[in-house]
Amino acid sequence: MNLLRILCISASNNFRPGVKETYSYQICKTVLDEADKHVTEIEGEIIELKNLTLSPCRDCMKCLDSRRCVTDDTFNQIYEKIIACDILFIVSPHYAPVPAKLCMLLEKMEEITFYRWEKDTSYQSEVYGIKTAVISHGGGSGNEFAQADGISQTDYKKVVNDPIANALDTIQLKLIPYDDEWNTGIVVKPETAEQGFDKKIGQYVRQVLSIEYGDYR
Numbered sequence: 001m002n003l004l005r006i007l008c009i010s011a012s013n014n015f016r017p018g019v020k021e022t023y024s025y026q027i028c029k030t031v032l033d034e035a036d037k038h039v040t041e042i043e044g045e046i047i048e049l050k051n052l053t054l055s056p057c058r059d060c061m062k063c064l065d066s067r068r069c070v071t072d073d074t075f076n077q078i079y080e081k082i083i084a085c086d087i088l089f090i091v092s093p094h095y096a097p098v099p100a101k102l103c104m105l106l107e108k109m110e111e112i113t114f115y116r117w118e119k120d121t122s123y124q125s126e127v128y129g130i131k132t133a134v135i136s137h138g139g140g141s142g143n144e145f146a147q148a149d150g151i152s153q154t155d156y157k158k159v160v161n162d163p164i165a166n167a168l169d170t171i172q173l174k175l176i177p178y179d180d181e182w183n184t185g186i187v188v189k190p191e192t193a194e195q196g197f198d199k200k201i202g203q204y205v206r207q208v209l210s211i212e213y214g215d216y217r
């Protein structure tokens with residue numbers, strides 16, 4: 001079995017006092033731990049957007065030729081890592097609605113692909129078909145529940161997963177659904193590692209891996 005490169009993007013921008021590891025980062029670690037149980041050779045990496053400085057797309061259209069952002073080397077470095085990975089996990093908290101740095105990343109990837117596709121609809125982007133999974137969560141404060149009943153996960157889907165899925169479609173990344181209902185990824189309850197993570201995370205990771213490898217068990 002070949003080396004499997006899994007890249008996890010943690011979209012949290014949480015610098016809240018007392019938060020040592022954001023919930024998004026903890027989910028990314030859980031994803032890699034789960035993958036490690038099932039795949040012999042894995043190269044996992046977590047990119048925490050909170051530690052990076054990105055800028056929004058200016059619609060200068062220079063990426064039409066360069067296929068890279070001419071003003072944002074940090075973006076370009078992330079983009080190279082996405083191009084090189086086999087499976088991408090995007091873990092995003094609910095902000096208002098999606099964290100700004102994740103939007104900046106998606107904006108630039110979208111335009112790099114869209115401008116070319118507009119001229120030639122057979123164009124396949126450099127990230128064409130890379131399997132991508134989306135995991136969202138929310139909470140209101142730090143790592144806790146916003147509401148005792150775990151708020152409406154369908155609401156989180158509508159404002160976080162679905163818009164991300166929409167962008168992924170233009171970028172030509174291949175979103176892996178969880179099931180018919182959760183067709184744009186999963187929404188998880190914000191338990192911490194100590195509390196025991198939502199079982200859906202492990203299930204989703206196994207599904208994504210089984211698409212890669214067939215029945216790997």
Ligand SMILES: Cc1cc2nc3c(=O)[nH]c(=O)nc-3n(C[C@H](O)[C@H](O)[C@H](O)COP(=O)(O)O)c2cc1C
Pocket residue numbers: 012013014019021022023024025093094095096137138139140141142143146151190
């Ligand atoms: C700008 C901003 C807006 C937010 N809006 C919402 C919201 O509308 N609904 C919600 O449940 N949580 C909201 N949150 C809380 C985050 O979803 C919560 O802090 C997050 O789940 C924590 O995860 P993290 O540790 O990965 O940052 C917001 C947080 C920020 C910073």
